[in-house]
Amino acid sequence: MPVPASAGASQLTIELRGVGKSFGGVPVLSGIDLRLEPGSVHALVGENGAGKSTLSKIIAGLYTADAGELLVDGEEQRFTSPREALDRGIAAIAQELALVPGLSVAENVFLGREPRTLGWVSRRKLRAAYVALAERTGFELDPDVPVGSLRTADQQKVEILRALARGASLIIMDEPTAALSAHDARLLHGVVRQLAASGHTVVLISHFLSEVLELCDTVTILRDGLLIRTAPAADETEATLIEGMLGRTLGSVFPPKPPVPADAEPVLRVTDLVAPGVHGVSLDIRPGEIVGLAGLVGAGRSEIAHAVYGAARRQGGTVEVGGEACPPSSVPAALRRGIFLIPESRKEQGLVLGRPVRQNVTLSNLDQVASGGWLRPARERREARDILERVTVAGDDRRHVGALSGGNQQKVLFARALQRPRRVLIADEPTRGVDVGSRRAIYDLIVEQAAQGIGMLVISSDVEEVLGLAHRILVIRGGRVVGEFAGAEMTEENILTAAFADPTPNEDA
Amino acid sequence: MSDTIGIKTIDTAATPSPWQRVPWRSIAIVFPFLAVFIALSIGSPAFLGPQNIGNVLDRQSGILIVAAASTLVLIAGGIDLSIGATYMFTAVVCGTVIVRVGGLTGAMLGIAAGLLAGLLIGLANGLISTYLKVNPLIATLAMSFIILGATKLVSQFGKQGIGQIRVDFPEFRWLATTKPLGVSLPTWIALVIIVILAVLLWRTTFGRYVYAAGGNAEAARLAGIRVNLVRISTFALSGLAAGVAGVIDLARTPSVPENDAIATTLTFTVLAGIVVGGTSILGGEGAVWRTVLGILFIAMLYNGFTLLRIDPLFQGIALGVIILLAVAFDAWSRLRRR
Numbered sequence: 001m002p003v004p005a006s007a008g009a010s011q012l013t014i015e016l017r018g019v020g021k022s023f024g025g026v027p028v029l030s031g032i033d034l035r036l037e038p039g040s041v042h043a044l045v046g047e048n049g050a051g052k053s054t055l056s057k058i059i060a061g062l063y064t065a066d067a068g069e070l071l072v073d074g075e076e077q078r079f080t081s082p083r084e085a086l087d088r089g090i091a092a093i094a095q096e097l098a099l100v101p102g103l104s105v106a107e108n109v110f111l112g113r114e115p116r117t118l119g120w121v122s123r124r125k126l127r128a129a130y131v132a133l134a135e136r137t138g139f140e141l142d143p144d145v146p147v148g149s150l151r152t153a154d155q156q157k158v159e160i161l162r163a164l165a166r167g168a169s170l171i172i173m174d175e176p177t178a179a180l181s182a183h184d185a186r187l188l189h190g191v192v193r194q195l196a197a198s199g200h201t202v203v204l205i206s207h208f209l210s211e212v213l214e215l216c217d218t219v220t221i222l223r224d225g226l227l228i229r230t231a232p233a234a235d236e237t238e239a240t241l242i243e244g245m246l247g248r249t250l251g252s253v254f255p256p257k258p259p260v261p262a263d264a265e266p267v268l269r270v271t272d273l274v275a276p277g278v279h280g281v282s283l284d285i286r287p288g289e290i291v292g293l294a295g296l297v298g299a300g301r302s303e304i305a306h307a308v309y310g311a312a313r314r315q316g317g318t319v320e321v322g323g324e325a326c327p328p329s330s331v332p333a334a335l336r337r338g339i340f341l342i343p344e345s346r347k348e349q350g351l352v353l354g355r356p357v358r359q360n361v362t363l364s365n366l367d368q369v370a371s372g373g374w375l376r377p378a379r380e381r382r383e384a385r386d387i388l389e390r391v392t393v394a395g396d397d398r399r400h401v402g403a404l405s406g407g408n409q410q411k412v413l414f415a416r417a418l419q420r421p422r423r424v425l426i427a428d429e430p431t432r433g434v435d436v437g438s439r440r441a442i443y444d445l446i447v448e449q450a451a452q453g454i455g456m457l458v459i460s461s462d463v464e465e466v467l468g469l470a471h472r473i474l475v476i477r478g479g480r481v482v483g484e485f486a487g488a489e490m491t492e493e494n495i496l497t498a499a500f501a502d503p504t505p506n507e508d509a
Numbered sequence: 510m511s512d513t514i515g516i517k518t519i520d521t522a523a524t525p526s527p528w529q530r531v532p533w534r535s536i537a538i539v540f541p542f543l544a545v546f547i548a549l550s551i552g553s554p555a556f557l558g559p560q561n562i563g564n565v566l567d568r569q570s571g572i573l574i575v576a577a578a579s580t581l582v583l584i585a586g587g588i589d590l591s592i593g594a595t596y597m598f599t600a601v602v603c604g605t606v607i608v609r610v611g612g613l614t615g616a617m618l619g620i621a622a623g624l625l626a627g628l629l630i631g632l633a634n635g636l637i638s639t640y641l642k643v644n645p646l647i648a649t650l651a652m653s654f655i656i657l658g659a660t661k662l663v664s665q666f667g668k669q670g671i672g673q674i675r676v677d678f679p680e681f682r683w684l685a686t687t688k689p690l691g692v693s694l695p696t697w698i699a700l701v702i703i704v705i706l707a708v709l710l711w712r713t714t715f716g717r718y719v720y721a722a723g724g725n726a727e728a729a730r731l732a733g734i735r736v737n738l739v740r741i742s743t744f745a746l747s748g749l750a751a752g753v754a755g756v757i758d759l760a761r762t763p764s765v766p767e768n769d770a771i772a773t774t775l776t777f778t779v780l781a782g783i784v785v786g787g788t789s790i791l792g793g794e795g796a797v798w799r800t801v802l803g804i805l806f807i808a809m810l811y812n813g814f815t816l817l818r819i820d821p822l823f824q825g826i827a828l829g830v831i832i833l834l835a836v837a838f839d840a841w842s843r844l845r846r847r
Contacts, residue, residue, distance in 0.1 A: 309731075311730065311731055331730060331731065331732075331733045332733045332735065334733075335733040341731060343728075343731050348725075348727060348728070349727050349728055349731055350728050350731070351725065351728055352720070352721050352724035352725040352728055352729065352793065353724070353725065354724050354793050354794055355720060355721070355724055355793075359717065359720075363717070363721055363728075363729070363732045363734070364732035364733045364734070366714040366717055366718075367714065370713075370714045373713050373714050373715060374712065374713055374714075375712050375713060375714060375716075375717065416732070
């Protein structure tokens, strides 16, 4: 579907010369020279903390560079606010979307720039403007639906439309597919290609290297605030990118799978589980087994995890750990029986960001570092340090956990899980937003736990990850198990076929 | 397991300078407190006298008790606007029982009734704002109207004629008039309660749960913490503290004026003290000792106005400006930390 270059999109060339930035005396970027060509998709890759986000924020006017210059079409610019950057045609779409959930799609797209008649917002004109814009991009979204009811992928489209409505020629996307299922990610890739074809520049920050190689024309590798190299994507492979990002080669991406004791009784047995978004799920996990839950975002995987863990109201079915029944809807009871959940969203569901790392590690096992409700600081310090060392988080554990990188935050959650022997460990999207180096460390932790005889349930939207880790894969759709694959049947094709079997997955059935 | 791989942990914030490691936000209240303290010590010779300091502490004891407990409510992510009303209600309940029963029995029963009333109101606040899912701001606001109404209802039984409830009996007033080691008993009670609450927050698992419940309720719940129970407990403590304060202040005065404005002023002063002390109204952060400094800072300011004979008109204005500064500082330091 070729899209003609729209008349409104002026082409823009951005150039950075010797750009540097420090925070509180700590340099996070230095000597960056970069040229962004119009009509291209340009990737920024690097570990967390490499400076990708800082760089993109300088381009988008959120930060002002301390050193060097920023040229837009050869003209030097000093943006002091995102608004100024936007006036020059540069828009950024943040990881956390900035939409008003109660307003409709069209209202969000034109927020702050509503077509008016004598000061009143004209609904008719708003709609017409929206339709014209949507046609230009080929997005199919109902303009009247409240944005809050849309899936994340569609909300991202709204963000992109908003940027285009404001005349953006260069769009920066920070991890746009991190929260998306494989299907939605592919849709978004199509959108990015369309944007480039119509003369827009897209700057893409992504941890998914296959995505970067497939989608981008040019790749820039950053490491420790320095630009390592900029090269055509065609000249790079995943291995060369990883080597550039880490400054060393990464062994195989996944650790070898530990053997599963063949005839062991299941440690977790879920029968006919019914809960909000879960419609009759049965599954078993044997000790030492890693079971993967695959499926699209919204298929009900997290809902299953929460229902098993007692964090969501269970309406039917049973959950047994080692033959012992778990009462419905009680997290403390599930914890006592040895289930632990590492939730999907670190910031919203996992960590208390304003508290120190140490306190976040011990949070769900305080009794272990206390006697009779009385905290033992020395014992807590010792235990937290031991576990943090095991999960390879270095540095002062009195710091706020919010100051850590995504990968280290995830490891802190693993530390919490490891503080006590568990029988079943559920990890929901354990590597989302995690850098390449930490990712392998997290895989090692998962495999290590399984090797110790813990039943592991790993939920991931990254099919490769599920394939690389799990002994057995269950595919979830519409709150049900729609496929089970083990051994040679475990292929990307089988999983995706099962996940997509119904062209319109009925999520609220 | 493969070693070396993935061990690298890059964190730009890994090496803060000693200057950056000072928790400025936490100790901010210390500086204005000391500044005003020193200024008043120099500016007014009467200020540092044991008479004046003792008076200030004695008069603030009730408010300090309420504020210390309310700090826990705020840290746990709630807010209690009914403390002033509860304070009045418990005083009236206590006074009515004393008047009706009389003697030492009456005094003891009155004290018990006052404390129990406070505790029950606190529990009700907690239950309404957690299990009934009513926003605590609205729940306790509504409760304070209900409680003030109930106060008038109860006081009819305690009044002799049309006056106020008067409990000028030595069997009861010893609570305020005794001076162990030269310091008034209310001051001692406040000190003990403050220390207990501070230690509870600082050194116990309950205290840790309070911070977690306010810092991130969902994360706390998924970590296995009974967030509702924690929040109800903080409301119960706050209600009980209001009861203690009501009883103590009744013994000091020793009458209850029928004036809703007193309840409102207490609530506002307590919240002002907490905020000025640097406890965030968004929950998850704060400390009892900071609230104590915040309340004493405000008390000192008022005392200073009196000693220096400044028109009391300016007291309110000064306090308002200080609250705005405190909240702005809070917002500013949150922004910087991101």
